[in-house]
Amino acid sequence: MESLLKCEELEFGHGKGFTSPVDFELQAGEVVALMGRNGSGKSTLLKTLCGKISALGGSVEINGRSLKSLSAVELAKNVAYISISKAAPERMTVAEFVGLGRMPYSNFFDGRSKEDLKIVEDALALLQLENFAERNVCELSDGERSRVYLAQAVAQQVKVLLLDEPNAFLDIPWSHQLFKTLRQLAAERHMGIIVSTHSMEYASKYCDRVMVVEEKNVQCGTWTDAEQMGWLEWTK
Amino acid sequence: MVFANRRATVCFIALTLLGFLFVYLTLSAGSVDVRWSDLGWRHVPYDNMQQQIFWEIRFPRMIAAVLSGVALAVSGLSLQTLFKNPLAGPFVLGISSGASFGVALSLLAGFSFGHLGVLGAASVGALVVTAVVMWVSSRFERSSVLLIVGLLMGYFIDALVSLLIANSDAESLRVYVSWGMGSFGRLTFDGVLLFAMAVAVGLILIALSVKYLNAARLGDEFARGVGLNVKRGRALVLLGASILAAASTAYCGPVAFVGIAVPHLAYKLFKTSNHRVLLPGASLCGMVLCLAASLFGTVPLNAVLSLVGVPVILWVVIRGRRGI
DSSP states (O other): OOEEEEEEEEEOEESEESSSOEEEEEETTOEEEEEEOTTSSHHHHHHHHTTSSOOSEEEEEETTEEGGGSOHHHHHHHEEEEETTSOOOTTOBHHHHHHGGGGGGSOTTOOOOHHHHHHHHHHHHHTTOGGGTTSBGGGSOHHHHHHHHHHHHHHTTOSEEEEESTTTTOOHHHHHHHHHHHHHHHHHHOOEEEEEOSOHHHHHHHOSEEEEEETTEEEEEOHHHHHHHTTTGGGO | OHHHHHHHHHHHHHHHHHHHHHHHHHHHOSSSOOOHHHHOSOOSSOSSHHHHHIIIIIHHHHHHHHHHHHHHHHHHHHHHHHHTOTTOOTTTTTHHHHHHHHHHHHHTSOOOOGGGHHHHHHHHHHHHHHHHHHHHHHHOOOHHHHHHHHHHHHHHHHHHHHHHHHTSOHHHHHHHHHHHTOOSTTOOHHHHHHHHHHHHHHHHHHHHTHHHHHHHTTOHHHHHHTTOOHHHHHHHHHHHHHHHHHHHHHHHOOOHHHHHHHHHHHHHHHOOOOHHHHHHHHHHHHHHHHHHHHTTTTSOHHHHIIIIIHHHHHHHHHHHHHTO
16 A cells, blocks of 8 residues: 555644654545544644644655645645634635645746646546535535545545644534545545544544544554543543 | 635736826826927927926935835835734834924924935935844844833834924924925926835845745744745844835835735735735735826825725725625
8 A cells, every 4th residue: 555644753732742653654544533522632733744834853745745845835735734623704605715735836926727627627526516516615514525625635636634623523424424534535535534523423433543642641552442442431 | 725826917917007007197187288209208308398397306206206106115015024013013012103203303403414315314314223123133132122122112203203294393393294294296207216126125135035034924934834934034034024115215205005005905805815915916916006096186185095095995994804
């Protein structure tokens, strides 16, 4: 399998490390659940993996290249970090919002080619958003908005997708739909996805592996590993 | 998307036609009839009074309306996007206050700014404030800090102006108040080129940051995430918007309304958040609005823009809210 993201001896945090050094590898077509208590450092870890926060130590590689060696545009073409809890912008249509995913590919004056428009249309179609294209993002429900954010990442054509609690505001049917879509993206587009969530049900049903941040340690393995090693005892 | 493109095209054509109509009316309006066939190119000394009125009064007034309309609209739109705040505008950063202080020093305290006079004084004041804003911008990443600093600077400078006003004589005060009311009639033919060059520089800087402006609506973190240089984008927008506002304030007085209101009008008309469309769209809206205001002759510009403009903008905004 193709390794999309690899970290070795990674230390992350604000000023001092949250946990002991982390070794982890994300494969193409894989969905990994990131779990842990509030404040355990899940968001900080995700932001460190995509370069929004500098690592305190160790290394992160994206597609075999060091994170530090990638330019901002190269990084944007490989990794997207999505936090759906942020307020949606006013006066911006779904098509425009999804179209912003093409920014790493557009020219200096943000001109878009026909190919860009086609990719945006495909992303809208994949997430079943064609009928919402001209609606304002801020008028959508949380479930619809989560699909719009995903569509933007699809339009960005990244290989690694990092999602920060995407189902925090979603009801049960929308949460199932969201995780099904993540599985579909991983399988069809060969993306590697890390999704932080507090839901054991969705994580165990839809994710291949689990990464647990607990007691200053980050553990990663299959669900069987997690149960046998007691990584998820804190949830009970 | 096709619908949005068609709408933008219709709006561009309609506003351009309106612009040409108002340019014609601005050049024609006045107590003296000017025959177009008798005008010819400008050459001093003038052959007749009509030529002098046209080239020394009406032409600069029309250019002042066009340039300040474009400058204030683009400046306001860029700053509203940068700060993600619909109330932001060139005046919020204290640039206008800086210009006013420069003018107050010249008119009320008698400081000499050489052959540049009041216009030079306004420019110096505005540029000093811009320099301070740029310095703050380089030290603080958060846009809200910049907004607060701009507002505080505005208050501080307004207080200094009040002190100058309190200690000035009646005649100086009259001249200063007249400048403060705003006018397109203050620009002379000799000042046209300098005004146009300042506006061109500001527009080029904003055009260079159009990609950043499109991303800035979603915040600086998003802009970085799609590979943009946020510091450079912010610096370009700030410098460009400040130059545009400073030039307009220097030549036409402090006109706050256009910078705040026109971006909202442009959003309503063009129904897009793409600054490749919005920037020229807002420019046309600002130009048409200022040309229309220039037709009111001797009535103070700020009064015309507020009395006529506020109800129109309110109507457009409320109509848009109802989805009619």
